[in-house]
Amino acid sequence: MTNPPRSELSPEPKSSPEALPLHAFNGHLVLVGAGQMGGALLAGWLKLGLAPQRVTVIDPKPPAAIRAVIDAHGIALDPPKPALADVLVLAIKPQMADEVMPLVKHLVGRTTVVVSVMAGKTIARMEQVFGQDAAVVRTIPNTPAAVGRGITGAAANRHVNEAQRVLVDNLLSAVGRVEWLEREDWIDVVTAVSGSGPAYVFLLAETLARAGAAAGLPEDLAARLARATVEGAGELLYRSPAVEPAVLRQNVTSPNGTTHAALQVLMAADGIGPVFEAAVAAATKRSRELAG
Numbered sequence: 109m110t111n112p113p114r115s116e117l118s119p120e121p122k123s124s125p126e127a128l129p130l131h132a133f134n135g136h137l138v139l140v141g142a143g144q145m146g147g148a149l150l151a152g153w154l155k156l157g158l159a160p161q162r163v164t165v166i167d168p169k170p171p172a173a174i175r176a177v178i179d180a181h182g183i184a185l186d187p188p189k190p191a192l193a194d195v196l197v198l199a200i201k202p203q204m205a206d207e208v209m210p211l212v213k214h215l216v217g218r219t220t221v222v223v224s225v226m227a228g229k230t231i232a233r234m235e236q237v238f239g240q241d242a243a244v245v246r247t248i249p250n251t252p253a254a255v256g257r258g259i260t261g262a263a264a265n266r267h268v269n270e271a272q273r274v275l276v277d278n279l280l281s282a283v284g285r286v287e288w289l290e291r292e293d294w295i296d297v298v299t300a301v302s303g304s305g306p307a308y309v310f311l312l313a314e315t316l317a318r319a320g321a322a323a324g325l326p327e328d329l330a331a332r333l334a335r336a337t338v339e340g341a342g343e344l345l346y347r348s349p350a351v352e353p354a355v356l357r358q359n360v361t362s363p364n365g366t367t368h369a370a371l372q373v374l375m376a377a378d379g380i381g382p383v384f385e386a387a388v389a390a391a392t393k394r395s396r397e398l399a400g
C-alpha cells in the first residue's frame with residue numbers, strides 16, 4: 109500500500125490564478141457586504157491586481173481585518189453616492205437580502221451584472237428586485253476562498269452576455285475553482301456539498317481529536333494529530349488530481365490492519381454514508397427554504 113510517488117504529485121492547481129487579467133478591469137465593482145465571504149473575495153481580487161479605485165464597498169460594519177484591507181488600499185467605503193456598478197456583488201446574509209437589495213437597486217443599470225453569493229436566494233427573486241432583464245449570476249463559494257483554494261458553483265440567467273460571464277469567471281477564479289452549472293436548482297445541493305462542506309471537514313478534525321482523547325491521549329496531542337492529519341490528507345488529495353479519493357483511502361488500508369478495522373465501523377450500513385446523506389439533504393432543504 110503506497111501513496112503516489114512524490115514525482116507524480118502536482119505542485120500547482122490546474123489553472124494558475126496569476127494569469128487572470130483582473131488588473132485590466134476598468135469598470136466599477138460594488139461589493140455589498142464585506143464579511144467572511146465578501147472579504148475573502150475582495151482580498152483575492154486585490155491580490156490578483158484588481159485596482160482598488162475600481163472597487164466600492166458597501167458595508168456598515170465590516171470586520172476589523174477586512175476594514176484594515178479596505179483602508180490600506182484606500183477603497184471607497186460607503187460613499188454617499190456610489191456610481192453605477194458594472195458588477196454588483198451581493199455578499200450579505202440571505203435573511204437581510206430583501207431589506208438590502210432594494211437599497212442598492214439604483215446602482216444596477218443596463219450593463220450591470222449582479223453576482224450573488226447568498227445561499228438560497230434565487231435568480232427569480234433577484235430579477236424581481238433588479239428587473240426582469242437584469243443580468244444575474246447566482247453563485248455559492250466556500251471559505252477556503254480565503255486562501256485561494258475555494259470552489260464556487262455558478263449559474264447565470266439568460267441575460268448574462270459572454271463578456272460578463274468571462275468577467276465573473278475571472279472574479280470567482282481569483283479565489284479558487286469555478287463550476288458553471290447548467291441548472292440553477294443544482295445550487296442548493298452545491299451549497300450543501302461544497303458551500304457548507306468545509307464545516308464538515310473541520311468537524312472531522314474536532315471529532316477525531318475528541319476520539320483520540322477519549323481513547324487515552326492528552327487532549328492537546330490528540331488535537332495536533334487530528335489537525336495535521338486533516339491538513340496533510342487535504343494536501344495529498346489536492347496534489348494528486350489524477351488519483352481518486354477511494355484509491356488514496358485504499359493506500360492507507362493494509363489488509364486486515366488498523367485502518368481496515370476503523371473503516372468497517374465508518375463504512376457500515378449505519379456508518380457515515382447515511383449520516384452524510386442526511387446532512388446534505390438537510391442543508392439542501394435549508395437552502396431551498398432560504399429562497400422564501
Ligand SMILES: NC(=O)C1=CN([C@@H]2O[C@H](COP(=O)(O)OP(=O)(O)OC[C@H]3O[C@@H](n4cnc5c(N)ncnc54)[C@H](O)[C@@H]3O)[C@@H](O)[C@H]2O)C=CC1
Pocket residue numbers: 140141142143144145146166167168169170171199200201202204208225226227248249250251303304
Ligand atoms: N460563510 C460561508 O461559508 C459562506 C457564505 N455564503 C454566503 O455569503 C453571504 C455572507 O455570509 P458571510 O460572509 O458568512 O456573513 P458575514 O456576516 O461574515 O458578512 C455579512 C456582511 O454583511 C454586512 N452587512 C450587514 N448589513 C449590511 C447592509 N445593510 N449593507 C451592506 N452590508 C451589510 C455585515 O456587516 C457583514 O460584514 C451569505 O449570504 C452566505 O449565505 C456563501 C458561501 C459560503
Ligand SMILES: O=C(O)[C@@H]1CCC=N1
Pocket residue numbers: 227299303304
Ligand atoms: O451556512 C450557510 O448558510 C452559509 C452558506 C454555505 C456556507 N455557509
